[in-house]
Amino acid sequence: MGAPSAAPGYYALLLFAHFAQQTRGLRPVAVAAPPDVASQLDGWQLDAGLGGRRLFVVNRSARSLSISVGAPARRFAVDRMTPFDPTGAGRRLDAPQVRIDGRAVGADGRWPGFAPATGLLVGGRMRLSLGAGEAAVVSFPVG
Numbered sequence: 001m002g003a004p005s006a007a008p009g010y011y012a013l014l015l016f017a018h019f020a021q022q023t024r025g026l027r028p029v030a031v032a033a034p035p036d037v038a039s040q041l042d043g044w045q046l047d048a049g050l051g052g053r054r055l056f057v058v059n060r061s062a063r064s065l066s067i068s069v070g071a072p073a074r075r076f077a078v079d080r081m082t083p084f085d086p087t088g089a090g091r092r093l094d095a096p097q098v099r100i101d102g103r104a105v106g107a108d109g110r111w112p113g114f115a116p117a118t119g120l121l122v123g124g125r126m127r128l129s130l131g132a133g134e135a136a137v138v139s140f141p142v143g
Contacts, residue, residue: 006105008098012135014111015081015100019056019137023048029055032068037061041130048139055138059130062093071126073140077116078128081135092132 020026029043040061046054053072059065083095084104097104101115116139130136 005107008095010105011081011098011100015079015135015137016056018114019054019079019139020046023054031057033065037063037065041065041067048141051142053140055140056135057128057130057138058135059133060093062132064129064131066127066129069126069128069138071121071124071140073142074121075118075141076121076126077118077139077141079114079116079137079139082131083133095133 023046025045025047027045029045031041031043032038033041037059040059042056042058042060044056046056048054051072055069057067057069079101081098081100082102083092084097084099085091085095086097101117103112103115105111126138128136128138
């Protein structure tokens with residue numbers, strides 16, 4: 001029968017469970033997007049304690065897009081859950097697998113950990129690009 005493999009739903013639970021820990025105040029956030037995809041873009045915000053914030057954004061559309069979000073901090077970290085098509089056919093919304101930060105659960109069931117992209121912000125705004133079917137968690141730590 002072989003070893004089980006993690007399905008996309010597992011990755012979604014892994015992502016949310018990790019980044020929702022020790023937070024409060026889950027609330028929807030209006031995310032400005034082009035009119036033809038605005039109904040397929042979802043955003044939620046959580047207070048991460050001591051003034052920190054986490055923003056979850058999900059692009060359910062079949063096209064890539066770029067949005068601008070308010071950034072209440074000088075630093076950010078972005079973790080991405082992206083569709084993955086091991087066949088190389090380029091499937092996005094119907095991809096059979098996903099990856100978080102380009103990583104997959106190992107054949108032994110172990111998660112190798114998160115590997116966010118990080119950076120510095122200037123001017124109180126951040127440009128966030130999202131691929132088709134991609135979800136991102138943007139963390140704005142204090143300090």
